[in-house]
Amino acid sequence: xxxxxxxxxxxxxxxxxxxxxxLILLAMGIGxxxxxxxxxxxxxxxxxxxxxxxxxxxxxxxxxxGRSETSGAMPGILIGKTPRDLTLEDALALxxxxxxxxxxxxxxxxxxxxxxxxxxxxxxxxxxxxxxxIRHMEMAQGKFLPPGDPRHSQPVCVVGSKVASxxxxxxxxxxxxxxxxxxxxxxxGIMAKQGQSMGSNTDEIVIxxxxxxxxxxxxxxxxxxxxxxxxxxxxxxxxxxxxxxIRLRHEGERDITVITQxxxxxxxxxxxxxxxxxxxxxxxxxxxxxxxxIMNVMLIAVTQRRREIGLxxxxxxxxxxxxxxxxxxxxxxxxxxxxxxxxxxxxxxxxAVQMYPEIPFQAPWWALIAAPATAIITAVLFTVAPARRAAxxxxxxALSRR
Amino acid sequence: xxxxxGIARTFLVGGEAVHALRAVDLSITPGEYLSIMGPSGSGKSxxxxxxxxxxxxxxxxYELDERNVTALSDNELARVRxxxxxxxxxxFHLVPRLTALQNIELPxxxxxxxxxERKSRLARLLAEYGLEDRAGHRPxxxxxxxxxxxxxxxxxxxxxxxxxxxxPTGNLDRHTGQEVLAVLERVHENGGTxxxxxxxxxxxxxxxxxxxxxxxxxxxxxxx
Numbered sequence: 001x002x003x004x005x006x007x008x009x010x011x012x013x014x015x016x017x018x019x020x021x022x023l024i025l026l027a028m029g030i031g032x033x034x035x036x037x038x039x040x041x042x043x044x045x046x047x048x049x050x051x052x053x054x055x056x057x058x059x060x061x062x063x064x065x066g067r068s069e070t071s072g073a074m075p076g077i078l079i080g081k082t083p084r085d086l087t088l089e090d091a092l093a094l095x096x097x098x099x100x101x102x103x104x105x106x107x108x109x110x111x112x113x114x115x116x117x118x119x120x121x122x123x124x125x126x127x128x129x130x131x132x133x134i135r136h137m138e139m140a141q142g143k144f145l146p147p148g149d150p151r152h153s154q155p156v157c158v159v160g161s162k163v164a165s166x167x168x169x170x171x172x173x174x175x176x177x178x179x180x181x182x183x184x185x186x187x188x189g190i191m192a193k194q195g196q197s198m199g200s201n202t203d204e205i206v207i208x209x210x211x212x213x214x215x216x217x218x219x220x221x222x223x224x225x226x227x228x229x230x231x232x233x234x235x236x237x238x239x240x241x242x243x244x245x246i247r248l249r250h251e252g253e254r255d256i257t258v259i260t261q262x263x264x265x266x267x268x269x270x271x272x273x274x275x276x277x278x279x280x281x282x283x284x285x286x287x288x289x290x291x292x293x294i295m296n297v298m299l300i301a302v303t304q305r306r307r308e309i310g311l312x313x314x315x316x317x318x319x320x321x322x323x324x325x326x327x328x329x330x331x332x333x334x335x336x337x338x339x340x341x342x343x344x345x346x347x348x349x350x351x352a353v354q355m356y357p358e359i360p361f362q363a364p365w366w367a368l369i370a371a372p373a374t375a376i377i378t379a380v381l382f383t384v385a386p387a388r389r390a391a392x393x394x395x396x397x398a399l400s401r402r
Numbered sequence: 403x404x405x406x407x408g409i410a411r412t413f414l415v416g417g418e419a420v421h422a423l424r425a426v427d428l429s430i431t432p433g434e435y436l437s438i439m440g441p442s443g444s445g446k447s448x449x450x451x452x453x454x455x456x457x458x459x460x461x462x463x464y465e466l467d468e469r470n471v472t473a474l475s476d477n478e479l480a481r482v483r484x485x486x487x488x489x490x491x492x493x494f495h496l497v498p499r500l501t502a503l504q505n506i507e508l509p510x511x512x513x514x515x516x517x518x519e520r521k522s523r524l525a526r527l528l529a530e531y532g533l534e535d536r537a538g539h540r541p542x543x544x545x546x547x548x549x550x551x552x553x554x555x556x557x558x559x560x561x562x563x564x565x566x567x568x569x570p571t572g573n574l575d576r577h578t579g580q581e582v583l584a585v586l587e588r589v590h591e592n593g594g595t596x597x598x599x600x601x602x603x604x605x606x607x608x609x610x611x612x613x614x615x616x617x618x619x620x621x622x623x624x625x626x
Contacts, residue, residue, distance in 0.1 A: 005511045016499035311495045314456055315509045315556070316484020318477045395456045399495065 001321055010328040013301075021333065024294055028337020028375050029344055031287035035371035036345025036363045038283045041352070042276025044361035049272060051360070053265045055194075057134045059101075060261035061238050063225040063246070067255050084250050085221035088150060088210065093249055094227065097241035099234040104131040105150065105210055106224040109217040113206055114179040115167040122163055123205045124180060126213020134228045137202065142174050142189035145209055153209035157185035162203040164190045180206065181216050235260050280367055284374055290337065291378030294330055298386035301326075302393070309390050310398025319391035326387035327380060334379030338372035345371075404430040404453060404564070404595070408462035411448050411618075422448040424618040425462065430597070432563065435590040437606035438599045440615035446599045447568055449615070453597065454566045455483045467563070484513050488557030490586070492569035494549040496541040496556075502548075503528070503537040506555045513560060523559060531555040531585065547578035554585055564595040571605060583608070 014021045065086035091105040107126035112119055129147040131137070137144070144158055157178065164173040164187070173187050185208060194202045214220060229238035239258050246256050302309070309322055345363065352361045411423040422445045430436055430453075438446045451457035452464065455471060464472050471482060496505045506527055510520045528534045531551045541549055550570060557565055567586055571579030583605060590596040600606050614622035 001512055001514050002517075005514075009511070012499055012504075307495060308497055311497070312508075312512065313480070314454070314483070314489045314495075315512055316480050316560070317512045318480040320477070321480075321512060396451050399456075399491065 001324070006324060006328050007332070009325060010332050013325075013329055014332060020297060024290070024297060024333045025337045025340055027290040027293050028287070028334060028379070029340035031283070031290045032338050032341020032371045032375050033344040033348060034283035034286055034341075035280055035367055035374070036342060037348040037352070039276050039280040039367035040345070040349045040361045040363035042272065042279055043364045043367075044352070044359045046269065046272035046276065047360045047362065048358070049268050050265060053261060053268070055136060056261065057136055057226065057228060058261075059229040059232055059235055059238075060134070061227040061229055061235060061242060062259045062261070063227060063242055064257040064259070065221065065255070067257050084253065084255050086225065086246075086256060087220055087222060088214075090246050090249055091222065091225045092150075093245050094225070094242060096245060097238060099229055099237035099241050101228045101230045102130045102134060103225055103227040104128050104134050105222045106131070106226060107210060107213040107217060107219065107221075108223045109213065111180045111206065111216065113163065113167065115173075115176060118167050120163065120166055122160075124213065124216065125205050125207045126210045126216070127207060128210055131207070131226070134226050135202075137194070138192040140190045140192040142187070144189050145207065146188075150210045153211035153215075155183065155185050155212065156188045156209065158189040158191060158207040159187055160191050160201075160203040160205050161193045163206055178206075180208065183212065183216060185212070232262075235262055276364070280370075284371070287371070287374045287378055290375070291382040294333060294379050295382035295386060298326060298330065298383050299389070301329075302386050302390045305390075306393065306398045309393050310395040313393070313395035314399060322391045322393075323387040326390055327383055330379045330383035331376065334376040337379075338375040341375070342368070342372065403432055403465070403467055404428070405465040406453070406462065409449075409452060409459045409464065410461040411445075411452065411457065411459050421618045423452070423459070426618075426620055428613075428620065430595060432595055433590070433593050434595055434611055435587070435609045436595075436597045436611045436613065437609035438597065438613045438615060439601060439603065439606040441601065444615040445618040446615050448618075450566050450568055450597065450599050453564070454487050454489055455479045456489075484509060484560060486563050488560070488562040488565045490550070490553050490557050490565065490567040490570045492572040494541070494546075494553045494573070496549055496552060498541050501538050501540055502533055502544065502552045505541070505552055506533075506559055509556060509560045527555045527559060545578075546574045547581055550574065550578075550582045551585060554582070554589075558589065562594070564597065565589050567596070567598045569600055570598065571600070571602070579605070 063086065065084075088105055091103060094100055094103050104127050109124050110121060111124035113122050113124070127145070128150045129145045132144040140161060142158075145156065146154065157180070159167070159173065159178075167173065167178065168176065173190055176187050177184050178187060191202055208216070227238060227242060229235045239260055242258050243254065243256070247254050312322060349361050349363060406426055406428040409423055409426045410421070413420045413422055426449060438449060440446050448457065452459055459472065462472070463470055466482065466486065471479065474482065497508070500508070503524060507520055507524060510523065528537055531554060533548065533551060533555065536544060536548055536552075541552070544552065565586065570586060571582055574582060586596060586598070587608070598605070598609065606612055610625065612622070612624045613620055
């Protein structure tokens with residue numbers, strides 16, 4: 001039997017029972033579309049998280065004072081305690097590392113910010129000019145903190161856009177004075193709207209020079225040091241350098257915690273990938289159900305078309321040809337269903353993108369291959385039994401008058 | 403040349419052995435016109451199915467054109483059936499979703515014959531059986547006589563040497579039956595072997611050689 005004839009024969013069968021064909025196509029299509037859309041959702045979430053981390057800064061190494069360890073005889077004493085403060089001198093010592101491009105020490109506290117009669121309680125951040133580049137901040141107006149020796153400070157501050165509008169309304173804030181605690185600061189810059197980014201909202205903070213924050217909160221102890229490695233490859237070296245430099249300064253005590261952005265991102269990546277794979281597999285179950293549907297329909301077809309099968313045998317068809325006819329039919333259904341599913345899945349993805357433009361919905365390449373492949377494989381596998389039954393049919397009985 | 407010797411076929415019906423054929427010996431020479439008659443259950447259809455290689459005997463040997471076909475595999479049997487044997491059934495057995503033309507084409511499709519060759523054969527067959535203006539019609543748009551003519555054209559499409567007809571007029575009125583019989587007899591006139599199974603003595607009587615069967619055995623074999 002020629003391939004073209006085989007396809008034509010199967011096509012005639014499918015066209016002969018339109019509703020049956022459409023129902024199977026629907027089942028197959030829903031399965032494939034579900035896999036495509038669900039994995040697009042998962043992959044979109046993964047990329048979204050990755051982007052959010054990226055917006056924190058690139059090649060970031062974060063240094064925290066204290067070391068949380070659960071080992072030791074009396075962990076209760078060690079946990080949460082900071083044996084030695086992380087100081088500005090510790091941060092400045094990091095300059096020695098060749099793997100580090102720049103760093104920004106950070107002090108954080110809450111302050112009462114006043115401008116004229118208005119006052120507002122906001123988080124106040126003390127840092128240096130490097131913070132802007134490390135955190136990829138953008139200015140709406142004015143300038144960021146001026147560079148210079150972090151031990152000394154000028155009475156200037158940078159405010160978030162929301163703080164500016166709340167304190168000054170529609171009046172220009174640039175060049176105005178605000179009072180934080182018992183100190184006065186001139187507003188030299190207003191940050192561009194960035195919105196929420198991994199829990200910190202730069203729209204609602206005030207940034208002052210580090211030395212000013214030290215005096216304001218009366219502390220020498222740093223909250224964090226943000227370190228930017230020279231490149232992605234340099235991150236492990238930067239991390240090792242930080243640990244070593246500060247260990248030496250802290251009399252050999254490893255009393256800091258160093259987190260790399262990569263490590264955190266990799267963890268999220270793993271979790272979200274596993275999630276995508278899981279929900280994708282659950283969606284793939286519907287493909288299995290569609291396969292069973294195909295088997296059921298094929299088994300019915302073998303019973304309904306007993307005479308036809310018997311006739312084909314009488315006309316000289318071999319068992320193999322009969323099997324081939326059924327497999328071709330199943331394959332056409334699977335291909336049609338897979339194609340329809342991919343189209344519907346893509347439409348659904350486009351719809352999701354329009355609804356939530358900030359999330360990059362994109363079905364991963366493996367899902368675009370796996371979903372149609374699963375559809376085709378299940379269709380063929382579930383046709384094995386019906387096709388064998390058809391091929392084994394006794395032509396005399398199949399053609400008998402009864 | 404068909405040569406059956408000691409052919410036996412037993413069916414199990416409800417745990418009881420039914421001897422449909424008991425040691426049948428039969429030779430049919432090429433070009434013969436043979437009718438097989440007998441009451442129902444006498445084994446005439448079983449004999450026809452065995453000659454047509456649709457059924458296998460439990461004992462005995464069957465030689466078709468000097469070749470022992472009892473020992474062939476299923477696939478080889480299908481090939482022999484396709485090339486040498488044409489079947490005509492009482493209930494026509496046309497595929498309902500296919501047109502008359504497609505039904506006639508079916509054996510050639512299964513044999514993988516070149517489409518151009520198929521086309522020329524189809525044109526000849528449609529003309530020969532007077533079906534030119536019915537080629538695009540489906541079986542439910544055809545009369546019984548037309549259906550059986552389509553079935554005969556289909557049986558002839560591979561140029562078989564033997565045509566086996568099981569009650570070919572059983573589902574037709576008398577007049578149409580006569581017409582169809584005349585079409586079948588043309589096969590014989592053109593030199594083919596024609597075997598007709600029937601229980602109608604009037605139809606069976608038209609054959610040059612008339613077999614009568616009873617209880618799985620040939621009880622009479624008349625010629626002339």
